[in-house]
Amino acid sequence: MTDLARYSRQTLFAPIGLQGQRRLAAARVGLVGCGALGSVVAGHLVRAGVGFLRLADRDYLELNNLQRQMLYTEADVERRLPKAVAAAEHLRAINSEVVVEPLVADLNPFSVVDFAEDLDLVVDGTDNFAARFLINDLAVARGIPWVYGGVIGASGMTMTVVPGDGPCLRCVFPEMPPPGSAPTCDTAGVLNTAVAVVGSLEANEVYKLVADPEARNRDLLTVDLWDLRFEAVHIARDPECPACGQRRFPFLEAVEEFAATSLCGRNAVQVVPPPELVWISVRWESGWRPWARCAGTRSCSRSSWRGPLSPSFPTAGR
Numbered sequence: 106m107t108d109l110a111r112y113s114r115q116t117l118f119a120p121i122g123l124q125g126q127r128r129l130a131a132a133r134v135g136l137v138g139c140g141a142l143g144s145v146v147a148g149h150l151v152r153a154g155v156g157f158l159r160l161a162d163r164d165y166l167e168l169n170n171l172q173r174q175m176l177y178t179e180a181d182v183e184r185r186l187p188k189a190v191a192a193a194e195h196l197r198a199i200n201s202e203v204v205v206e207p208l209v210a211d212l213n214p215f216s217v218v219d220f221a222e223d224l225d226l227v228v229d230g231t232d233n234f235a236a237r238f239l240i241n242d243l244a245v246a247r248g249i250p251w252v253y254g255g256v257i258g259a260s261g262m263t264m265t266v267v268p269g270d271g272p273c274l275r276c277v278f279p280e281m282p283p284p285g286s287a288p289t290c291d292t293a294g295v296l297n298t299a300v301a302v303v304g305s306l307e308a309n310e311v312y313k314l315v316a317d318p319e320a321r322n323r324d325l326l327t328v329d330l331w332d333l334r335f336e337a338v339h340i341a342r343d344p345e346c347p348a349c350g351q352r353r354f355p356f357l358e359a360v361e362e363f364a365a366t367s368l369c370g371r372n373a374v375q376v377v378p379p380p381e382l383v384w385i386s387v388r389w390e391s392g393w394r395p396w397a398r399c400a401g402t403r404s405c406s407r408s409s410w411r412g413p414l415s416p417s418f419p420t421a422g423r
């Protein structure tokens with residue numbers, strides 16, 4: 106039984122109130138990436154009393170993560186824990202009422218479907234556009250709201266996508282930036298203050314989507330903490346958008362090869378599955394379902410597939 110008293114300073118805020126708090130307690134949220142932005146988002150959501158939080162991240166902690174990945178400690182680094190596991194430990198200690206489900210895995214075009222199957226909304230804690238285009242494809246195809254956020258240096262941006270009501274990410278960025286064309290936090294650095302601001306904005310959008318949907322962000326919001334500029338750019342839905350306009354979802358359907366991306370940190374979130382374990386899925390009328398897995402090397406051979414069917418499309422999972 107939830108003790109609403111612990112959220113009293115939040116329920117006193119009228120747009121949330123007791124009704125909004127109960128909605129938060131019933132909400133099922135997925136967070137892709139438990140690094141810098143993910144740490145902030147998860148910490149806020151768990152303290153605020155979101156009922157269920159599923160975390161996906163395959164990385165292990167490194168010392169240079171601690172400057173901006175605020176959930177973690179030196180002890181976590183010394184224990185060489187996966188971020189998702191360490192995050193779940195800390196989050197449960199913060200609020201034992203929240204069901205936290207860690208997943209030490211990359212999201213790929215197959216696993217992302219199961220990841221999001223029973224979720225109300227998804228939050229972006231990743232650091233690369235390949236993952237975001239995959240999330241956007243899934244969200245638009247399935248009608249799941251999601252919150253995009255990104256940071257670099259002292260600046261960042263966020264946008265809230267509600268399929269069928271306003272633009273999606275590909276209305277703003279029709280094509281994925283070529284690998285190496287955009288700065289990353291490996292090349293341009295990132296301040297923890299920018300992470301905290303953008304992560305807080307993302308978590309705040311979750312509160313609104315759950316408790317007061319009309320209040321949600323309808324712009325592409327950019328922030329620059331060094332020059333102290335906040336700008337809301339109105340983006341119209343593009344009827345020609347490949348995703349929400351033409352309803353083509355190549356990232357979800359793995360028609361396009363995922364480009365190698367320069368990630369923020371050596372073990373950052375990737376959408377390319379690890380070579381030692383690749384799931385293959387089959388699309389039934391009800392959607393993509395796991396079917397077999399490759400336990401071989403990156404060049405999966407037919408004999409390395411484990412499942413009731415030898416797939417004829419091993420390139421789908423690389």
Ligand SMILES: [Zn+2]
Nearest residue numbers: 273276346349
């Ligand atoms: Zn769109």
